[in-house]
Amino acid sequence: MPHSKDYTGSVYGGLGHLLYAYSQAKGLVISEKLEQVQNLERFDFCLWRDLLTDIDQHLQIPALGLDIAEHVQPKHLGIIAYIALSCNTLGEALYRYHDFHRLIYDGSALELNIQDGYLALGWGYIPFHLTTQITQENAIALMVQFLKHFLEFKDIHIHEVHFIHPAPKNVAIYEEYFNCKVLFSQPKAQIIAPIHQLAKPIRQGDQTLQHLLMQQAHALLDKLPNSTQLDHRLQQAILTGLQKNQYQIAPIAKQLHMSVRQLQRHLQQQDTTYQQRMQEVRHLLAVQYLKDRHLSLQEIALLLGYSEQSAFQRAFKQWTSLTPQQWRQQQYAKITLCSSS
Structure with missing residues (x-):
């Protein structure tokens, strides 16, 4: 043992x-x-x-x-x-x-x-x-x-x-x-x-109570030793932050128990910026979301933290040279081709 x-x-x-x-x-x-x-x-x-x-x-x-x-x-x-x-x-x-x-x-x-x-x-x-x-x-x-x-x-x-x-x-x-x-x-x-x-909705949701509870939970987390690598934790924090519309650098740094300056310095040492890292995560998520036919483009834009669908479309075209709809149609065409062959 x-x-x-x-x-x-x-x-x-x-x-x-x-x-x-x-x-x-x-x-x-x-x-x-x-x-x-x-x-x-x-x-x-x-x-x-x-x-x-x-x-x-x-x-x-x-x-x-x-x-x-x-x-x-x-x-x-x-x-x-x-x-x-x-x-x-x-x-x-x-x-x-x-x-x-x-x-x-x-x-x-x-x-x-x-x-x-x-x-x-x-x-x-x-x-x-x-x-x-x-x-x-x-x-x-x-x-x-x-x-x-x-x-x-x-x-x-x-x-x-x-x-x-x-x-x-x-x-x-x-x-x-x-x-x-x-x-x-x-x-x-x-x-x-x-x-x-x-x-799926939760009937008894209470955001005010949640805010108070999270303050207490963060205080408890501060007492625990860190057990994961910073870069992995950063990607996970951005990923979850996008879902909760809390993806700006300040709340992400706080979640990582760092100051904004410390996080920026860490990213600078890797020749990248917070904005670039966030866009990388958005790109990864966008590709996965687009594979789900249940999600509309408007819903995907909101999940990625974009207030307007047009902003999501512009960003996606920069990443892939395709609009989200074109990319999705291309994927469906590949699936159909594989199924018929």
Whole structure:
């Protein structure tokens, strides 16, 4: 078993409360280790993994991580849950989750990517020997369970779920739970959903409350050590900032815990500017959005932070020498040609 010094990640103390509630519901004797984490604000990821393993050894039921997730309450996820509840749409809730996921687990980056009409939310590299199938299935199931039961997205459609560990005997349990194709032995653990799902509204959205909660969440993040590389974090910050119409350099620098001058100096050393980097991200996103036939050009322009569709069209023509409509028609023609050949 690896020593804690081999791994610096920690989890939110509320997850310990979740395991306590689950153990009580299953009639298990509360272990000394589980008792000890009840008063901790955070505790080591390796201890979290060991607690899950202990429960698994006692119960020996398939897909334990999914079963535990059935008992989650907003209090078990802390401030990140209440921020999500204050959002206006599913997309905003997922982007906020991306921004503050380290408050739940700070050991690896949460990567958000858009490709071919799908949004993929996945965990960055964690040494294989430090995780188990239960830790990964629980992390994904907690997020899905929260979306369905507290944000009331009963009809949310997931395209695929990926796990890095080998397939267990009862794959059907996972496919029934997530209601989609579930793949194992994949490069990373992630959940993949169609982009057009992001517009689903949240009934109880409250932007004023969200602003107050985010101030508190940023203060909590400041206490955690940085665990991702700056350039990767910058691209992710611009990507999520565009979705929330907060993509100017000042809020992006703040999210990276830097001053505007520090960020500009970093980019200058790479012979680029913030505007150039933002346009690169916009270009990447535009190409992915245009592949989704559900999105109109006006909707894509708004998603990219353009107030006018004409501004998006001018920028796209500079990038590709084609208008968005021409590019989209060209792609459809390629698909039709491939289908007929």
